[in-house]
Amino acid sequence: MLVIGGGIAGQAVCEQLDGHACAITLVCGEPHLPYDRVNLGRLLKGAEPANVEDLLLRPATWYADRGIEVHLETWIEQLDPERRLATTHSGTEIPFDYAVLCTGSTALVPPLANVAAPGVHVFRDPGDCAEILAAAQTADRAAVIGGGLLGLEAAHAIASRGVPTTVVHLMDRLMERQLDPDAAALLAPAMEELGVEVLLERRTQGLLVNPDGHVGGLAFADGGRLDADLVVVAIGIRPHVDLARASGLAVNRGVVVDDRLISSHPRVLAVGECAEHRGVVHGIVAPIREQAAVAAATISGHSAAYAGSIPSAKLKVMGVELFAAGEPDADHAVALRNAETGAYRKLVIRDGRVTGAILMGDTRGADLLLDRIRTRAPVEDPLALLAEASQASAEDLPDSAQVCNCNGVCKGTIVAAIRAGGLGSTQEVVAVTRAGAGCGSCKPVVSELLAIERGGAGEEPAYLCPCRKLTREQVAGRVRADGLESVSEIAQACGAGRDCGACKPGLAYLVSEICGNRHREERHARFINDRVHANIQNDGTFSVVPRMRGGVTSADELRRIADVVDKYEIPMVKVTGGQRIDLLGVPKEQLPAIWEELGMPSGHAYAKAVRTVKTCVGTDFCRFGLGNSIALGIELETAMEGLYTPHKVKSAVTGCPRNCAEAYVKDIGLVAVEGGWEIYVGGAAGSTVRKGDRLTTVASPEAAKRVALAFLQHYRESAEYLERTYTYIERVGIDAVRAAVLGEGQAELIERYGIAKAAADPDPWRERHHPATPKQFEELDTEAMLVGPPAGAAR
Amino acid sequence: MSLLEQSVTWLAIGRAQDIPPLEGRSVQVGERRVAVFRLPDGWAAIDHVCPHAGGPLADGMVSDACVTCPLHAQRFSLITGERQDGAGPGVRVHAVRERDGVLELRVL
Ligand code: SRM
Ligand SMILES: Cc1cc2nc3c(=O)[nH]c(=O)nc-3n(C[C@H](O)[C@H](O)[C@H](O)COP(=O)(O)OP(=O)(O)OC[C@H]3O[C@@H](n4cnc5c(N)ncnc54)[C@H](O)[C@@H]3O)c2cc1C
Ligand code: SF4
Ligand code: FES
Secondary structure: OEEEOOOHHHHHHHHHHOOOOOOOEEEOOOOOOOEOHHHHHHHOOOOOOOOHHHHEOOOHHHHHHOOOEEEOOOOEEEEEOOOOEEEEOOOOEEEOOOEEEOOOEEEOOOOOEOOOOOOEEEOOOHHHHHHHHHHHHHOOOEEEEOOOHHHHHHHHHHHOOOOOEEEEOOOOOOOOOOOOHHHHHHHHHHHHHOOEEEEOOOOEEEEEEOOOOOEEEEEEOOOOEEEOOEEEEOOOEEEOOHHHHHOOOOEOOOEEEOOOOEOOOOOEEEOOOOEEEOOEOOOOOHHHHHHHHHHHHHHOOOOOOOOOOOOEEEOOOOOOOEEEEEOOOOOEEEEEEOOOOOOEEEEEEEOOEEEEEEEEOOOOOHHHHHHHHHOOOEOOOHHHHHHHHHHOOHHHOOOOOEEEOOOOEEHHHHHHHHHHHOOOOHHHHHHHHOOOOOOOOOHHHHHHHHHHHOOOOOOOOOOOEOOOOEOHHHHHHHHHHHOOOOHHHHHHHHOOOOOOOOOHHHHHHHHHHHOOOOOOOOHHHOOHHHHHOOEEOOOOOEEEOEOOHHHOOOHHHHHHHHHHHHHOOOOEEEEOOOOOEEEEEEOHHHHHHHHHHHOOOEOOOOOOEEEEEEEOOHHHHOOOOOOOHHHHHHHHHHHHOOOEOOOOEEEEEEOOOOOOOOHHHOOEEEEEEOOEEEEEEOOEEOOOEEOOEEEEEEOOHHHHHHHHHHHHHHHHHHOOOOOOHHHHHHHHOHHHHHHHHHOOOHHHHHHHHHHHHHHOOOOHHHHHOOOOOOOOOOOOOOOOOOOOOOOOOOO | OOHHHHHOOOEEEEEHHHOOOOOEEEEEEOOEEEEEEEEOOEEEEEEOEOOOOOOEHHHOEEEOOEEEOOOOOOEEEOOOOOEOOOOOOOOOEEEEEEEOOEEEEEOO
């Protein structure tokens, strides 16, 4: 068996042939194992975009285990069906009984003027993503040619990187192939909401270039133009058929195949975007699974027939709920519009059967409707079906219903897997069934099915040690019962931390918290940051962030910082978002000397601990000030600093509700109001933005500090490891937190906090004088600068 | 001592006491930087530079005879050098032993 092309189709064929007794050779033109092209967008999104390895459909071991012979970066140049011989670009000959063409397609690039100019990209493979990402760093304006699924996804990704982006579309509406005019009319404003400008009915005639040859914009047929120094062409695909044509196979737009997926030669089949079946070339993944199954059956001598697929699409643009399947319009259709939510839900009916659906703004019931379309179910009352769909829960789906369209997994398969494997969490189900491992839009349904199977019981708890399936509660129980004092004692007692070790920092935190910091510290259980008290950088150097309480500093401190920067030639000095100063790019060996010369304590910027308390100028200087935010901020930071926490804790104290210190969006935020202080908790303005809940309002700064400390200790004792306050509070609810922190428990919380604080090392940077291990800041062959007791007094 | 060991030179690279339990430290040996680890039952040595994006493997956390790179958490076996999820290249493994408190390394 020779599979030519390692895309989703090539992979699907391998998966289908897995188990059949045949030797498989997979030839991939790209330098990667088959990866999930559908999620290529993830290479453009987020603070730390994924890399291709995160998208691999299967790890290398999968192919090895099945004896599948994989050739990467290998191109099949010739195919001789008669001699059953394929020849690679390097001249190697690969014999086969059957060959499956899974050569997919390339991005369609029209012959426009300057279309090859630097700055013009397509969106098809990881290389394109890398280029677009790099270009987006510096681009001033981006234009995406093509207003289909792909173009919109590209435009949104680029816009979300802060580049003003315009989608230029030839037709009078977006996604005309999937949408009717009404739905399209709702989509355009929704995209503009997300910062993507939409230009319709613009025929791009050519690209404009600057003197330096780099693209400068688009020229339209109507004479108009649009400035853009980053252009992405996403107008469609061109099936990869050169090989098929060269080997004499019948080729139209794609490689022509019959219902058994056989091409014009009985020994050659074609699957995926390169295949043309009954005049249709599909550009989505759903049909691929169905085709691969039939192809595998054909090869193994069973009779199976492919009758075509219902095209269905979910737009993978965060913030726009859009699902479309089947035909967008016909003479008989019913549509429901929800005035206040703006949702639009439509069913298309042909001779008594549902043949299409468009769900915009509210995609509930998508799977049910897709199933009705697939099974060509007759409907008497379309409106009733729409209503049913919006009520539809996963329970109502027939077992045949395909829940995951990317990986072609039906409800029945998922339910069976949950029962057979006793699966307890959505992750597990996704891992086992691969439902939700594609574009992910079906994960909610997967979770719902799991919940039903578990009789409504919530998902299995987050495990502190997933390898041994031990929760924080369970481990804590052992620690208390057996009086355990270190991570190795925990490992001995219950095995937690023995296997992958990823949970060791969590265990270290747990034991330190329970023992009120009178535990036995083991550095091997700490992440490198907590071994050298600095944050590791992408190049292996570290960053140094000294404590600067309340963001207040002095000429003397700044002078010392300046001297250190000069003396050690520190490549980057930066004012951080936390109101202090970061020295970046410091080699490990220099840390002790630098700390010594700074003469400032650690800011714990590297640890899961209290980071900063930002302040505003408050009553001391501000004409609106209602409270002394600087004084209280410094006092609060002094009181909270130096303790490990489940995740980092950031705080702010602000002098009035104008909130210049951003206290509403901090883990702990204090806001001065007439006659007192408001205390906000669970705020965030990072990857998640959440306004904190007002815990309470108190009269005095002392009371405010007490509540803050009580909350901090409650969070230290009750949150899961690596659970920020905003997720913790979302989980347990603010009322539970109020009860714990404001109730009679408050005094004990503050007392326990005091005990832990008393035993905590206020400044780990003092280890420069007494290293915890012989070469704490050194390699075997390097010497740290200035380790050992300070000149004069010891500590 | 096996023939293999006799047949090549072992380099003294440092003091055993300088590497705490389940931690690693790196050392330059000719062209390559090698990471040496103290395991509960002996020593292990692999290339120091992570094949993924050059992370310093000696700074990684050690458990179950594997090290986890501090930069993007990929795990490598300290015995075979293989990347645990199989999704990418592994690292070279080298021979290391302790002789009266001195660590000796043989690059393989
Ligand atoms: C240095 C700094 C950026 C800057 O130059 O301003 C920074 C740098 C990093 N942030 Fe940050 N964050 C910095 C302020 C912030 C802020 C603003 C603030 O603190 O007021 C936020 C939003 C507030 C919040 O946290 O909710 C912020 C939200 C994040 C997040 C997202 C957390 C979340 O759950 O949303 C991460 C990733 C994480 O923690 O998992 C992160 C992680 C990181 C890390 C530690 C990534 C890492 O693990 O290496 C960066 C370390 C860079 C380095 O090598 O030193 N950083 N980071 C800021 C240091 C503040 C300080 O003085 O300690
Ligand atoms: C950014 C993006 C987002 C998408 N989102 C969605 C979505 O949300 N939903 C959806 O259903 N679909 C989506 N798609 C479409 C979907 O990804 C494709 O339909 C699917 O990947 C096609 O798979 P394939 O294996 O047929 O073709 P390809 O993925 O193109 O794979 C073909 C492979 O064969 C190789 N090859 C070609 N010729 C040779 C040769 N002669 N020798 C060796 N190797 C060769 C190529 O290098 C390529 O690696 C998206 C596509 C993109 C680019
Ligand atoms: S500093 Fe923060 S925002 Fe900037 S790259 Fe690092 S983690 Fe992302
Ligand atoms: S550098 Fe090692 S995991 Fe990324």
